[in-house]
Amino acid sequence: MSSHDTQHAGADGNGVAIRHADPQPASPRSEADRVKIFDTTLRDGEQSPGISLNKQEKLEIAHQLARLGVDVIEAGFPITSPGDFESVQAIAREVEGPVICGLARTSKQDVEAAWQAVKDAERPRIHTFIATSDIHIERKLQTTREDVKGQVHAAVAQAREYCEDVEFSPEDGSRSDVAYMAEVIQIALDEGASTINVPDTVGYTMPGEYRAMFEELYRLVPDLRAATVSVHCHNDLGLAVANSLAGLEAGCRQVECAINGIGERAGNASLEEVVMLVHTREPSLRLWTGIDTTEIARTSRLVSRLTGYQVQPNKAIVGRNAFAHEAGIHQDGVLKERTTYEIMDATTVGLSSNAIVLGKHSGRHALSKALQDMGFELDGAALNTAFKRFKEIADRKKQVTAMDLEALVTDELREEIAGYALEWFEVEDHSQRSPHAKVSVSLPDGGSGVGSFTGDGPIDAVFQAINVATGQSPTLSEFTIGAVTEGQDALGEVSVVVELGGFTGAGQGVSTDIIDAAARAYVRALSVADARAHADDALGLPEAAPAKGAR
Ligand code: KIV
Ligand code: ZN
Numbered sequence: 001m002s003s004h005d006t007q008h009a010g011a012d013g014n015g016v017a018i019r020h021a022d023p024q025p026a027s028p029r030s031e032a033d034r035v036k037i038f039d040t041t042l043r044d045g046e047q048s049p050g051i052s053l054n055k056q057e058k059l060e061i062a063h064q065l066a067r068l069g070v071d072v073i074e075a076g077f078p079i080t081s082p083g084d085f086e087s088v089q090a091i092a093r094e095v096e097g098p099v100i101c102g103l104a105r106t107s108k109q110d111v112e113a114a115w116q117a118v119k120d121a122e123r124p125r126i127h128t129f130i131a132t133s134d135i136h137i138e139r140k141l142q143t144t145r146e147d148v149k150g151q152v153h154a155a156v157a158q159a160r161e162y163c164e165d166v167e168f169s170p171e172d173g174s175r176s177d178v179a180y181m182a183e184v185i186q187i188a189l190d191e192g193a194s195t196i197n198v199p200d201t202v203g204y205t206m207p208g209e210y211r212a213m214f215e216e217l218y219r220l221v222p223d224l225r226a227a228t229v230s231v232h233c234h235n236d237l238g239l240a241v242a243n244s245l246a247g248l249e250a251g252c253r254q255v256e257c258a259i260n261g262i263g264e265r266a267g268n269a270s271l272e273e274v275v276m277l278v279h280t281r282e283p284s285l286r287l288w289t290g291i292d293t294t295e296i297a298r299t300s301r302l303v304s305r306l307t308g309y310q311v312q313p314n315k316a317i318v319g320r321n322a323f324a325h326e327a328g329i330h331q332d333g334v335l336k337e338r339t340t341y342e343i344m345d346a347t348t349v350g351l352s353s354n355a356i357v358l359g360k361h362s363g364r365h366a367l368s369k370a371l372q373d374m375g376f377e378l379d380g381a382a383l384n385t386a387f388k389r390f391k392e393i394a395d396r397k398k399q400v401t402a403m404d405l406e407a408l409v410t411d412e413l414r415e416e417i418a419g420y421a422l423e424w425f426e427v428e429d430h431s432q433r434s435p436h437a438k439v440s441v442s443l444p445d446g447g448s449g450v451g452s453f454t455g456d457g458p459i460d461a462v463f464q465a466i467n468v469a470t471g472q473s474p475t476l477s478e479f480t481i482g483a484v485t486e487g488q489d490a491l492g493e494v495s496v497v498v499e500l501g502g503f504t505g506a507g508q509g510v511s512t513d514i515i516d517a518a519a520r521a522y523v524r525a526l527s528v529a530d531a532r533a534h535a536d537d538a539l540g541l542p543e544a545a546p547a548k549g550a551r
Contacts, residue, residue: 027286035278035289036071036254037271038197038230041303042087043074043103044268045258048309050497050504052528057306058087059094060410064302065259066097067375068295070271074127074256077103078117079110085117092121099165101125106155115162125167126159127197132170132181145180152184156191166193169232173198174205178213182220189221195228197256200243203236203266207246214250230254233269235261240269245277248287259303260311260318272296272317272349280344297350298406305410308495308506308525310480317349357402360394367405374402376409386412396512397489404491407484411510411520419444419527420470422519429458437461441469441523444530459518466522474498474505474526481514496521498529505529 042058045051053061058075065073073095076088092100100121102114106128118124130151131137137148152168159166168188170181185196198217200210210231218224231247231254233240244255261270275291282288300318304311313320323346325331333340357370364387371378371386378386389408394400423440438452439462451468455461459479467473478497483490492514497506507524509517 029288032253033287034253035248035287036228036230037069037275037289037291038072038074038101038254038256039065039070039098039258039271040074040232040256040268041065041258041262041271042091043076044256044264045262045303045307046076047264048262048267048307050506050528051262051307051309052505052532053087053306055083055087055090059090061259061299061303061306062091062095064295064299064375066095067292068299069290069292070098071254071290072099072101072125074101074103075118079104079113085113088114088117089120092118092124096122099123099125101127101167104128104155104159106130106151108154108158111155111158111162115159119162123165124163125165125195126163127167127169128155128159129169129171129197130155131172131201132176132184133172134177135175136172149184149187152187153191156188156193160192165195167195167197167230168193169197169199169230171199172201174200174210174213175202178216179220182217185217185221186223189223189227193227195230195254196224197230197232197254198247199232199256200234200240201232203234203240205233205243206237206239207242210243211246211250214247214252218251228254230256231269232256234264235266235268235270238266240267241273241277244269244274248278248285260300260309260315262303262307262309270316272300276317276344276349279348293348294350301406302410305407305493305508308497308508308521310482310495317344323351357405358390358394358400359398360391362390362394362400370402370405371409374406378409382412393491393512397491401485403485407491407493407510411508419530420466420523421527422466422523423448425462425465425515425519427458427462427515435461437465439465439469439519441466443470458515462515462519463522466519466526470526472500472526472530474500474529476522477504478506479518481518484510492517494518494521496525498522498525500526500529501533503529503532505532 042061046053062073075091076084078085078088088102100118102118104110104114104126111128114126130148131141137143137145156166156168170176170184173181229252231244231252233243255274257271257274258268259271261267275289278285278287278289279293297318300311311318316322325334325341330341358366367387367390368383386409421442423442425437425439427435427437429435434454435458436454440448440450443449449469451465453461453464453468455464477499480495482493484493491510491512493510494517495508497504505525505528507521507528509520511517
């Protein structure tokens with residue numbers, strides 16, 4: 001997208017200039033001003049508590065990121081688990097367009113695993129990192145500055161033997177001694193790294209400070225001018241996007257970010273905010289990205305559904321209310337002239353029409369065509385399952401919209417989770433008696449478990465009956481109900497997070513029946529938490545490898 005949504009400068013009745021928007025850029029775009037978008041949703045984003053995406057889900061997100069036009073997909077941290085390795089490998093083999101990157105610490109096995117996972121990509125990248133702050137070197141790594149330098153030499157040299165495209169990050173860069181970090185960066189450059197990423201790992205820095213740090217690094221390491229310099233900001237103080245912008249102002253030209261801002265603790269800089277900031281303020285910033293902004297809303301919905309992380313209603317760009325006007329005075333203004341209260345057009349981020357696509361008489365061919373138009377390539381068994389779910393929904397709902405289909409197909413991807421699956425349920429509810437539920441759940445060993453329970457409410461009764469059927473007793477930590485579209489016959493969408501023996505699992509369910517959606521979501525969350533607990537037992541990682549969620 002290259003068009004601008006904003007307005008023209010003008011004058012009020014008294015001849016006073018009113019600045020509605022930035023003037024248009026005088027000169028054409030140059031490659032030097034192009035900001036590369038490095039998406040880390042599948043690596044740093046996936047480190048958020050409770051998120052555990054399977055290979056199929058990661059592939060689906062990676063394909064959507066390619067449609068969005070990101071420059072680099074950091075697909076995972078291959079050494080951490082066989083599942084992560086296989087997902088990165090599958091993305092490298094299947095997803096065309098972006099550079100596919102795998103993360104590695106500086107150890108030989110890490111770099112080797114990252115290479116084995118990404119080597120089949122059209123354009124592979126190895127991203128290696130080690131901490132350079134004294135607190136990390138002394139307390140976490142329990143080593144010395146000199147040893148860290150040696151590790152950087154070895155890791156970047158090893159990575160360069162395999163791959164032309166190598167990125168190096170001095171972890172906790174924003175809290176490192178700049179002069180020392182500059183020496184480490186020089187080593188990485190001398191060994192052939194072409195991208196240097198300086199993270200604000202703990203979300204501590206402030207825009208002025210971060211900018212000054214990059215200016216100092218450019219002064220101390222003139223060779224940085226020939227490399228791509230990158231920012232990677234965490235949001236602990238709510239400054240991740242502001243700090244990323246400060247880095248761009250200092251000359252950096254790659255931003256590491258995640259869809260919906262997910263990531264460790266308070267998350268990473270949100271991709272959609274960074275992109276729309278650069279897009280909306282291009283005339284001032286004179287920077288641009290290669291992102292197709294009209295794919296933003298859809299990518300956000302996909303990531304939210306598959307991770308179970310709901311987007312807060314007032315979240316910039318992708319929140320439900322980001323383009324809603326409540327105050328009468330605002331509504332009035334927008335009706336007269338949209339730009340009185342809107343600095344962006346909702347259609348620019350893909351919040352456009354939700355045209356009705358199908359009805360209950362539509363056949364398999366029509367469904368397949370509609371899905372194809374929406375970018376979903378489904379055939380064989382997957383199309384059959386989607387068609388069966390579509391028919392069930394079309395029987396209950398007069399009109400099946402694009403948003404419904406999107407929710408339904410995304411929901412189907414969840415079926416891939418190995419573990420428990422809901423077979424059937426029945427609920428008796430009455431205003432004078434406590435509700436009673438009976439459920440049947442298929443178990444990981446291939447058998448079925450049946451459970452019943454009388455609960456406080458119908459959903460409580462179903463959840464407790466599932467506990468009886470599975471023999472598990474997780475704690476319910478989050479439960480949210482939403483609607484996919486507007487209207488009384490809208491599909492219900494439920495999101496659940498449970499905790500089981502110290503492991504969290506998130507799940508979502510979509511159905512015209514809210515109890516069905518809740519039961520599906522609960523069983524999925526339980527399966528994820530259970531799988532995480534077992535994966536942790538079975539990982540058998542090398543001694544120094546971080547446990548998932550502890551990196
Ligand atoms: O936050 C961080 O420092 C990281 C590095 C691995 C780049 O995620
Ligand atoms: Zn990070």
